[in-house]
Amino acid sequence: MNQESNNLVENIEVYVPMGMFGARKDYLLEAMIRAIAEYHSKDEGEWSDKYGTAVDNCVFSMRPYCWCESEDCRWCGEEGAPNFHHKPSDFKVWWYKYIGRGMQYNKELTAIECAEILSECLKIRDN
Ligand SMILES: [Zn+2]
Numbered sequence: 001m002n003q004e005s006n007n008l009v010e011n012i013e014v015y016v017p018m019g020m021f022g023a024r025k026d027y028l029l030e031a032m033i034r035a036i037a038e039y040h041s042k043d044e045g046e047w048s049d050k051y052g053t054a055v056d057n058c059v060f061s062m063r064p065y066c067w068c069e070s071e072d073c074r075w076c077g078e079e080g081a082p083n084f085h086h087k088p089s090d091f092k093v094w095w096y097k098y099i100g101r102g103m104q105y106n107k108e109l110t111a112i113e114c115a116e117i118l119s120e121c122l123k124i125r126d127n
Helices: 001-012 025-042 110-124
Strands: 060-062 085-086 093-094
Touching: 001 060, 025 110, 060 110, 085 110
Parallel strands: none
Antiparallel strands: 060 085, 085 093
């Protein structure tokens, strides 16, 4: 093999159907947050199901990824506030730029806990 054919081999990309290797661990959580964001969004142009939306009530708070990089910012600064916080269970989620990307959370949820949080967050009405 010459050098050119070696380069061709290195550039192969393989696409597989979503779910082929089983469910992704965060799939339910990601779907839950997207649904909550879309439900509470007041701005159709903000792409809430992708980025989240700004909402704060007695059940949960949500805030899209912040780009300000200010040290005084709750999300960018030392506090590192979560992008999603379910207050009764103290469940917190952080993501990078859009929901699902680099997502981190402070504890694992069972499917039933996820369903309960989703239900509570959809029942609460914003002012
Ligand atoms: Zn910020």
